[in-house]
Amino acid sequence: MGLSQVSRTAILLLICRAVESEKKNSVLKDPMAVLCLERLISMTSGEDRRWILRKKRNYEGIQERDAKAGVQRGRAFDKIASRFIADHPKCTVINLACGFDTRFWRIENENCKYIELDLPEVIMLKKEILKDHLEYEFIGGSVLDTSWIDQVTVKGNTGFLLIAEGLFMWFPRPDATGVFKEMGERFSRSQLVLDMVPEKYTKGLWKELIRLHSRIDFGLDVSWEFGIQDPHDMEAYGNGFKVIGVEKGSAGPIITVSINAAG
Numbered sequence: 001m002g003l004s005q006v007s008r009t010a011i012l013l014l015i016c017r018a019v020e021s022e023k024k025n026s027v028l029k030d031p032m033a034v035l036c037l038e039r040l041i042s043m044t045s046g047e048d049r050r051w052i053l054r055k056k057r058n059y060e061g062i063q064e065r066d067a068k069a070g071v072q073r074g075r076a077f078d079k080i081a082s083r084f085i086a087d088h089p090k091c092t093v094i095n096l097a098c099g100f101d102t103r104f105w106r107i108e109n110e111n112c113k114y115i116e117l118d119l120p121e122v123i124m125l126k127k128e129i130l131k132d133h134l135e136y137e138f139i140g141g142s143v144l145d146t147s148w149i150d151q152v153t154v155k156g157n158t159g160f161l162l163i164a165e166g167l168f169m170w171f172p173r174p175d176a177t178g179v180f181k182e183m184g185e186r187f188s189r190s191q192l193v194l195d196m197v198p199e200k201y202t203k204g205l206w207k208e209l210i211r212l213h214s215r216i217d218f219g220l221d222v223s224w225e226f227g228i229q230d231p232h233d234m235e236a237y238g239n240g241f242k243v244i245g246v247e248k249g250s251a252g253p254i255i256t257v258s259i260n261a262a263g
Contacts, residue, residue: 010099016070032102069250164194169224184238188260197252199227
């Protein structure tokens with residue numbers, strides 16, 4: 001597939017949603033996730049295909065609890081997005097580091113402009129998978145290259161919802177806070193919703209345990225880089241940032257931040 005270790009974590013979330021969607025008493029009906037996964041499996045071969053099928057079997061069995069946690073986190077982000085769209089019709093929703101998310105089909109997409117951003121290789125693969133279902137805009141690039149802000153704000157900088165599910169904990173602190181600083185300077189009357197992990201998970205023994213867990217359970221050599229001690233720490237990272245909501249996530253809180261609400 002040619003994807004980085006971190007990008008491959010997005011496939012795990014896709015598998016979680018597809019597995020849940022196919023259950024008789026599912027809490028999340030996501031037929032596009034099922035379709036996306038089926039097509040991804042058909043396009044891959046060798047070790048990549050075996051890895052995907054192995055993870056699917058695990059999420060259907062011994063790792064069912066992990067799968068449910070991933071699904072619940074996604075549902076929480078969906079609900080926040082739906083509330084924002086209801087309160088701000090004709091807004092712009094940007095799914096940062098979208099991976100193989102199928103959120104567009106799970107929210108009121110007719111009442112917003114929807115944009116997905118991820119690395120070029122991820123966007124290319126996703127476009128190939130969903131070639132007959134492309135109903136929204138894609139941007140191929142890194143979240144850290146904030147030129148994407150220029151692209152999305154060319155007609156104005158208000159009424160944006162920036163979704164960052166499972167993203168900023170993978171970045172070194174200076175890189176993550178640099179993006180937050182740009183958001184605070186460039187957006188107004190907008191919101192950022194993201195999940196973060198406790199800072200302790202990014203240091204010392206905890207960090208190594210997370211890496212070991214990723215190797216054993218996911219077959220990936222990854223660990224978290226950036227965490228926080230308190231959700232309100234977010235207010236120090238961006239001019240005009242104010243925490244307006246905190247919900248339980250899978251590994252840490254899901255935080256909703258208003259950006260220059262009175263701007």
